[in-house]
Amino acid sequence: MTETRDPILSVRNLTLDIPVGGGTLHAVRGIDFDLARGETLCIVGESGSGKSLTSLAIMGLLAPRIERRADRLEFDGVDLLKAGPRKMRSLRGNRMSMIFQEPMTSLNPAYTIGDQLTEALLLHRNVGKKAARDRAVELLEKVGITAAASRLGQFPHQLSGGLRQRVMIAMALMCEPELIIADEPTTALDVTIQAQILRLLVDLQREMNVAMILITHDLGVVARVADKVAVMYAGELVETGPAGAVFGQPTHPYTRGLLRCIPVPGKTERGAELGTIPGIVPSLVGDVSGCPFRTRCEEAVAACRGAIPLRHRSDDAHAFRCVHETGMATAEVSA
Amino acid sequence: MATTTDPLLEEIQGPTPGQLLRRRVFGHHGLMIGGGLVALLVVVAILAPVLAPHDPYAQSLLERLQPPVFLGGSWEHPLGTDHLGRDYLSRLIYGARVSLMIGVIAALISGLIGTAMGVAAGYFGGRVDMVVTFLINVRLAMPVVLVALAVVAIFGGSLQVVIIVLGLLLWDRFAVVMRASTLQVRGREYVAAARAIGCSTPRIVLTEIMPNIVNNLIVVVTLEMAHAILLEAALSFLGLGVQPPTPSWGLMVSEGKQMMLFEPWLVMIPGIVLFLLVLAINLMGDGLRDVTAPENRS
Amino acid sequence: MIKFILKRLGLALLVALTVSAISFSLLFMSGDPAAAIAGETASGEDIEAIRRIYGFDRPVLVQYWEWLLGALQGNFGESYYFKLPVADLIAERLSITMTLGVCGITFALVTAVPLGVAAAMRPNSLIDRAALLLSVMGQAMPSFWFGLILIVIFSIQLGLLPPSGSSTPIHFIMPTIVLGYYAMPAIMRLTRAGMLEVLSSDYIRTARAKGASEVRVMFRHALRNAIIPVVSLAAVQMGFMLGGSIVVESIFALHGAGYLAWESIGRNDLPTVQALILVFSGFYIVFTFLADVLNAWLDPRMRTA
Numbered sequence: 007m008t009e010t011r012d013p014i015l016s017v018r019n020l021t022l023d024i025p026v027g028g029g030t031l032h033a034v035r036g037i038d039f040d041l042a043r044g045e046t047l048c049i050v051g052e053s054g055s056g057k058s059l060t061s062l063a064i065m066g067l068l069a070p071r072i073e074r075r076a077d078r079l080e081f082d083g084v085d086l087l088k089a090g091p092r093k094m095r096s097l098r099g100n101r102m103s104m105i106f107q108e109p110m111t112s113l114n115p116a117y118t119i120g121d122q123l124t125e126a127l128l129l130h131r132n133v134g135k136k137a138a139r140d141r142a143v144e145l146l147e148k149v150g151i152t153a154a155a156s157r158l159g160q161f162p163h164q165l166s167g168g169l170r171q172r173v174m175i176a177m178a179l180m181c182e183p184e185l186i187i188a189d190e191p192t193t194a195l196d197v198t199i200q201a202q203i204l205r206l207l208v209d210l211q212r213e214m215n216v217a218m219i220l221i222t223h224d225l226g227v228v229a230r231v232a233d234k235v236a237v238m239y240a241g242e243l244v245e246t247g248p249a250g251a252v253f254g255q256p257t258h259p260y261t262r263g264l265l266r267c268i269p270v271p272g273k274t275e276r277g278a279e280l281g282t283i284p285g286i287v288p289s290l291v292g293d294v295s296g297c298p299f300r301t302r303c304e305e306a307v308a309a310c311r312g313a314i315p316l317r318h319r320s321d322d323a324h325a326f327r328c329v330h331e332t333g334m335a336t337a338e339v340s341a
Numbered sequence: 342m343a344t345t346t347d348p349l350l351e352e353i354q355g356p357t358p359g360q361l362l363r364r365r366v367f368g369h370h371g372l373m374i375g376g377g378l379v380a381l382l383v384v385v386a387i388l389a390p391v392l393a394p395h396d397p398y399a400q401s402l403l404e405r406l407q408p409p410v411f412l413g414g415s416w417e418h419p420l421g422t423d424h425l426g427r428d429y430l431s432r433l434i435y436g437a438r439v440s441l442m443i444g445v446i447a448a449l450i451s452g453l454i455g456t457a458m459g460v461a462a463g464y465f466g467g468r469v470d471m472v473v474t475f476l477i478n479v480r481l482a483m484p485v486v487l488v489a490l491a492v493v494a495i496f497g498g499s500l501q502v503v504i505i506v507l508g509l510l511l512w513d514r515f516a517v518v519m520r521a522s523t524l525q526v527r528g529r530e531y532v533a534a535a536r537a538i539g540c541s542t543p544r545i546v547l548t549e550i551m552p553n554i555v556n557n558l559i560v561v562v563t564l565e566m567a568h569a570i571l572l573e574a575a576l577s578f579l580g581l582g583v584q585p586p587t588p589s590w591g592l593m594v595s596e597g598k599q600m601m602l603f604e605p606w607l608v609m610i611p612g613i614v615l616f617l618l619v620l621a622i623n624l625m626g627d628g629l630r631d632v633t634a635p636e637n638r639s
Numbered sequence: 640m641i642k643f644i645l646k647r648l649g650l651a652l653l654v655a656l657t658v659s660a661i662s663f664s665l666l667f668m669s670g671d672p673a674a675a676i677a678g679e680t681a682s683g684e685d686i687e688a689i690r691r692i693y694g695f696d697r698p699v700l701v702q703y704w705e706w707l708l709g710a711l712q713g714n715f716g717e718s719y720y721f722k723l724p725v726a727d728l729i730a731e732r733l734s735i736t737m738t739l740g741v742c743g744i745t746f747a748l749v750t751a752v753p754l755g756v757a758a759a760m761r762p763n764s765l766i767d768r769a770a771l772l773l774s775v776m777g778q779a780m781p782s783f784w785f786g787l788i789l790i791v792i793f794s795i796q797l798g799l800l801p802p803s804g805s806s807t808p809i810h811f812i813m814p815t816i817v818l819g820y821y822a823m824p825a826i827m828r829l830t831r832a833g834m835l836e837v838l839s840s841d842y843i844r845t846a847r848a849k850g851a852s853e854v855r856v857m858f859r860h861a862l863r864n865a866i867i868p869v870v871s872l873a874a875v876q877m878g879f880m881l882g883g884s885i886v887v888e889s890i891f892a893l894h895g896a897g898y899l900a901w902e903s904i905g906r907n908d909l910p911t912v913q914a915l916i917l918v919f920s921g922f923y924i925v926f927t928f929l930a931d932v933l934n935a936w937l938d939p940r941m942r943t944a
Contacts, residue, residue, distance in 0.1 A: 067847055091853075099849035106848075111841040116863045116939060126849040163937040177849070349843025366642075379835075478650065479657045481875070484919040486901055493913050494904045495668055571781055575886050578783045579901060594784055603792045612784035620779035 013040035014184055014217050017080035022059050022241075025071060032294045033059050034241045035070075041234075043061070043184065044215040046208070048228040048249070050264070051238035054287060057221045058107075060238075061187045064219075065104055066094040082184060099126040102185040103178035105207075108194050109170035109326070113162035119173055120158030127180045145176040149206060168199035175207060179214070186211065187219045192227075225268050229253055237261050240287050240298035247324030257319060257333040258326040259303045297329070305335040365632045370428045372628025387439040392626035394419070395428035397435040402426050409606060420610055423593070424600060429607075432588040433474035433614055440618060441588045443573045445505050449570075450508025452562055455515020460554075462516070463523025464546060473516060480513045489572065490581045498584040503576060507569045514568075517563050522554035529553075556633035563626030568617045574615055590615045640942055643935055651928045655921060657712065662916040663703050665909065719731035720906045725914045728899060733918075735805050736884050736894030739814055743884075744877045746819030747826055752869065755830025756862060759838060770831070774824035782883070786817045786890035803892035814891045818884065822876040829872050833865035867937050874930030878923030 011170045022034035034056040041047050049057045058265040062068050064079070066086065079086040081102060086094070098104075103126070106112045113122060123145070124138035133141075139158060146154035149172040162170060171191060178186055187209060192200035208231045222228060228235055232249040237260065256262045266281030285302030288294075297303070300310035309329045318325050326333060366372060395418075409421040409429070410415040419585060420429040425622070462473035489506050496502045526532065527550070535549050574591030576582030583589040585596075590611040597607030673690040674681070681689075690696050694705075709716065715725035758767040793813065794802035804810050837843065838861055846860040885897035892898070896915060903911040935941040 035703060065848060068845060097850070097851045098847070099851075104848045106841060106845060108841050112845045114842040114846065114860055114864070116937075118939075122845075125846075125851070129850055161943060163940045164943060174845075177845075353882070397743070399644050418832065475650075475653070475657075478654045478662075482658050482878075482920040482923045483661065484656050484879075484885075484916060484923070486883055487912075487916055487919060490885070490901070491665055491916070492668070496906070567779070574781050575783055578781075579886065579889060581904060591781070591783075594781075594787065598787060601787060601791060601850065602795060605795070608784070608787050608791070612703050612781065615781055616779050619781070620775065623778055 013042050014082050015039075015041040015219075016078055016080045017064070018076060020060065020063060020074075020076040020079065022056070022063055022068070023073040023075075025073075026291060032241060032290045034063070035294065037238075037243050039234075039236055039243070039246060041185070041217045041219065043217050044212075045233045046211060046218045046220055046231055047234045048232035048235060049219060049221045049236045049238055050223060050225060050228055052223060054240075055238040055240055056241040058189050061104065061189055061219060061221055065098060065102065065187065066091075066204070067098075067104075078272070096130070099183075100130040100181045101183055102187070103181070103183040103192045104177050105171075105174050105186065105188040107190040109167050109174055110194065112174060113170055115162055117161075118158060119160050119162065119165070122162075123158070123173065123177050123180060126177065130181050141180065142229045143174070145179055146173070148179075148210070149173075149176045150202075151176075167195055169205065171195060171199075171203055172206070175203075175210070179210065182214065183216060183221070185217045187221070189221045190223070191220075192224075193222075194331070225264060237264070241290055241294075242298055242327065244299065244328075245326040247319070251319065251324040255319060257324075258299075259305050259333055260299045260329055261326075262333070263302075305330060305333070307335060342440070362632070363485040366517060366628075369628045369632055371624045372632060373625025375621045375626075375628055378617065379625055381619070382437050382618055385597065386441050389434045389438055393428075393431035393434045394602055395431040396433040397427060398586055400425040400427055406600065406604060406607075408604070409610070412606060420605065423596060423602055423607065427586075429593075429610065432593060433590070433611060436588040436590045436593065436611065436614075437618070439500065439583060439587060440570045440573065440615070442500070443507065444622070444635050446504050447507040447511060447569035447573075448562050448566040450505070451510070451512040451565060452515050452558070454509070455512030455561075456519045456558060458512070459516040459519025459521075460523045460546060460550065463520040464527055464542075464550065466524075470520070471521065477513055477516050480510075483510075485510055486575060489576055490579060493576060498576075498582055500587065503573055503582050507572055511565050511569055511572075514565060515558075515561050518557055519554060522557045523550055526550050526553045556629070559625050559633075560630045563622050563629065567622040567626070570615070572621055640935060643941065644932055647757050647928060647931050651924050655924050658920040658924075659707055659917055660703065662913045662920070663706055665913060665916070670776070702899065707913060710914070710917060715917075716906050716910040718903070718911045719909070720908040722905070725911050728911060729896055729914060729918060732894060732896045732899045735893055736881060736888070736897055739811065739818060739884055739893065739895060740877060740881045742811055742815040743818030743821060743880050744873060745820040746815050747871060747876065750819070751823045751826035752830050752866075755827045756834055756857065758827075758831045759834030760857065762835065767831075770827060774827050777824040780820070782817050782821050783886050783890055785820065786813065786887060790816065791811045805895070806894045810891070810893070812858040814887050817890070818880055818887050819885065822873075822880055825876065826869060826872055830865065832897050833868055834861055837861045838867045867934055870934055870937065871927075871930045875923075878919075878926045881922050882919045909921065 017040070018038050020034060020037040021032075024031040024033050037056075037060055049060065051057050059068070059072070063072075063074050064081075064086070066089070068074060074087075081097065084093070084097070089097070113119075120139060120142060123142040124135070127133055127138045127141060127267060128135070142158060143154045146157055151157055151169060151172055157165075157173075162173075171194075171309060173193075192203050192209060197202060206226060207218075207220075220227070220231065228249065234247065235249050235252040236246040237244050237252070237258065239260050245252060245256070245261045247331065252261065253265070256265050260283070263281065263283040265281070283302055288298055288301050290298075296311040297314045298305075300306040303310070307329065312329075313328045314329060316325055316327055317331060401422070404418070404422050404426040405424055406421045406426075407418050410416060410419050413422070414421050416543050418428050418430065420433065423429055423432070458473045458476065462470040489510055493502055496506075532545060532549050535545050540549075565617070573582055573589065574594070577589045577591030578595040579593060583592060585592060593611040594608050594615075597604070601608050673686045673693065673695050694702060706716065715729070717723065718725050718728055721728060754766075754770045754773070758764075758770040761767055769784050789800075789812070790802045793800040800813055801807075801810050802813075843856060844858055846856050851860065881897075883897075884895060885900050887933050888895045888897035889895070896918065900912060900915045902908075903915070
């Protein structure tokens with residue numbers, strides 16, 4: 007929806023279909039976005055909205071049975087749709103890397119931290135073991151791990167969850183990638199650790215000027231770190247734009263609903279009820295048409311069953327999909 | 342409201358658990374084939390006196406080693422005769438009785454021993470568990486075939502002795518599986534709830550634990566039946582199991598071995614039947630495990 | 640780790656002691672050992688004399704203690720039949736059984752592990768189904784019958800392999816296949832199940848995200864973790880196989896320890912049978928002990944504990 011000059015990652019009309027017992031699950035439908043170097047894009051949505059699948063689709067790590075289609079899927083001039091397994095392997099862990107949600111299970115229990123940290127570097131770069139270990143120590147220090155050199159000989163089970171996630175971050179940075187995808191990197195951690203890890207991730211991203219996709223369902227996180235926001239609902243991008251615009255003028259009823267759910271210190275009255283969005287996400291198996299949010303939307307009208315237009319707010323980069331011009335039925339009546 | 346598409350209502354009006362189970366059972370090829378074959382052999386064993394064309398013990402030295410029909414023999418003896426002129430088909434049919442009886446009774450004895458030990462170990466834990474685990478280790482360390490052969494040799498090879506010896510030897514897997522299953526169930530809330538309202542231990546074991554591990558028990562029963570049948574055949578083959586002239590399939594293979602050079606069918610036929618019976622029981626067991634596995638109950 | 644090994648060693652010794660007691664008690668289950676030695680024609684006085692010579696008139700526990708002390712020093716008494724030291728008889732035969740056992744487990748591992756990995760890589764594919772068929776058949780196949788079929792085909796019909804004896808390596812081909820096929824299904828199923836579980840784990844996805852090749856993912860990242868339980872199973876199977884070699888050795892007339900056991904049972908030669916039970920149990924105990932230690936070493940969570 008948004009055009010960025012010289013994007014490093016460009017996605018147009020990304021669609022993911024999963025064959026299931028009773029037909030086809032249309033898990034992701036028509037995703038568009040661009041990302042430039044040094045930018046952070048936050049993809050927000052509830053579980054099952056297709057955030058993680060979208061990131062795996064970019065990395066080429068989808069299960070073979072999932073069908074991936076797109077009009078464009080380009081990483082720094084490389085057409086990922088046409089890239090074969092060998093080409094994708096040379097990009098993964100090298101120029102694009104990923105940090106997963108579960109630090110407890112994302113490290114191989116059979117190998118030392120050092121082995122796992124150096125693996126990507128040894129695979130992609132023509133460096134010796136010594137140089138790779140030096141680089142690993144350097145990065146471990148950078149992600150705030152003390153006694154970095156002695157950690158190399160340790161096994162994952164000897165580290166806490168927070169430390170493991172720091173190791174995962176260091177591992178993702180080994181080859182100085184141009185794109186980092188972090189899939190809910192703090193969800194599995196203690197609240198106090200969450201803030202530290204997030205701070206670290208954002209600082210490193212700024213320092214190294216890499217493009218980052220941060221997947222989360224925590225809007226508080228988004229408000230603090232995002233340059234751009236993409237709100238996903240049931241496999242579709244319902245609203246996207248610069249972080250300031252989306253938070254300042256949330257337009258899609260779902261985005262507005264989401265924002266009502268977060269308490270704001272000083273603004274939300276003590277004892278006042280927080281907002282909720284009642285209802286359940288529709289099934290995405292079989293034909294999916296119209297707005298997926300209409301079953302839970304307060305503004306829903308008959309037209310929501312049909313094609314949903316893409317609309318722009320004053321700022322051209324801020325776009326949303328809704329039948330209502332301003333995302334509100336009342337406004338349309340008055341117009 | 343004649344037609345409704347409310348998903349909740351559809352769920353309510355959907356198939357009952359019984360219907361689902363039946364659907365799973367009949368949709369499972371292995372279970373159907375295995376179960377069908379086992380059922381067939383059980384019927385054959387029960388109706389042996391009706392089905393067998395001849396007396397399985399009747400010798401006729403004039404009709405020794407007649408080939409089966411498909412090798413040019415006569416329909417008088419469809420599967421030929423053995424070295425003493427006994428009708429091979431009739432011996433095969435009566436042999437099903439021996440194999441099935443051994444399988445069922447030995448699995449019953451070892452099942453009782455192993456389940457009692459396993460459930461006790463899993464439920465009480467601590468010392469009881471230590472002792473049971475130790476006994477399992479001891480039992481596993483003893484070479485089954487050798488010990489069974491030695492004990493059968495000491496007490497004489499009769500059907501009863503073979504059954505009892507196998508029953509006393511094959512309880513290990515019951516104990517292992519039942520211990521693990523009980524451990525799993527013991528921690529559940531409904532067991533804690535039963536204890537909290539003051540149920541007695543036997544009552545908790547019988548009404549809360551057993552119903553939830555019985556599916557695993559059934560699977561082990563089938564596997565150990567197959568195991569016992571194979572072992573009996575091996576013991577009899579080695580000449581230290583069921584003694585002649587009892588028609589045991591293992592014994593028939595052993596007797597046929599002497600003439601294997603000229604009449605290989607004497608070895609092939611009882612072997613194939615034995616193989617099929619064990620295969621069928623194993624397929625049934627695997628099928629039962631698939632069908633009753635909790636992850637498949639959707 | 641050292642604490643674990645010591646604990647495990649203690650258990651192994653305790654199991655061995657219990658097995659020795661059970662195997663010793665076989666002697667007394669069999670009735671009067673003096674009469675067995677004397678033979679059927681002996682008079683009552685002869686039997687009494689033998690009872691005194693062999694010390695059967697002393698308390699059972701004393702006899703067990705002496706037998707156990709002897710066994711620990713490699714003295715299992717004298718064979719009733721050969722009138723030779725049992726230890727010498729067994730030592731002479733053991734190399735054949737060990738050769739057979741090692742060949743058998745090697746054959747089982749070499750066929751089962753690659754098949755299990757291949758089946759796990761492509762679930763429900765042709766190779767997965769073929770592997771399943773092979774394992775289902777292996778579990779139902781009586782090994783004595785399988786051996787006879789091989790003899791009928793390869794010795795009698797084709798004349799390719801010798802049906803019995805142990806003089807050349809070729810003699811071991813069919814026994815190895817029969818014994819190995821007995822252990823194969825369980826190893827294959829465990830490899831397949833373990834690989835399937837490991838392949839769906841998060842750290843495999845991490846490895847792929849690093850750009851590791853499929854071969855590297857399979858063998859370095861997945862198999863390394865999936866093989867740990869297979870090692871234990873292989874040790875257990877090896878123990879079972881040595882105990883089960885009695886059947887295979889009797890079919891192929893391999894004069895190993897299993898064959899000796901079979902003959903000795905037929906001859907009521909109880910000292911030999913007792914000693915063999917103890918020896919086979921000993922092998923099982925040693926193998927499972929070594930496997931547990933190896934396992935602890937393979938699994939960093941246990942190694943560094």
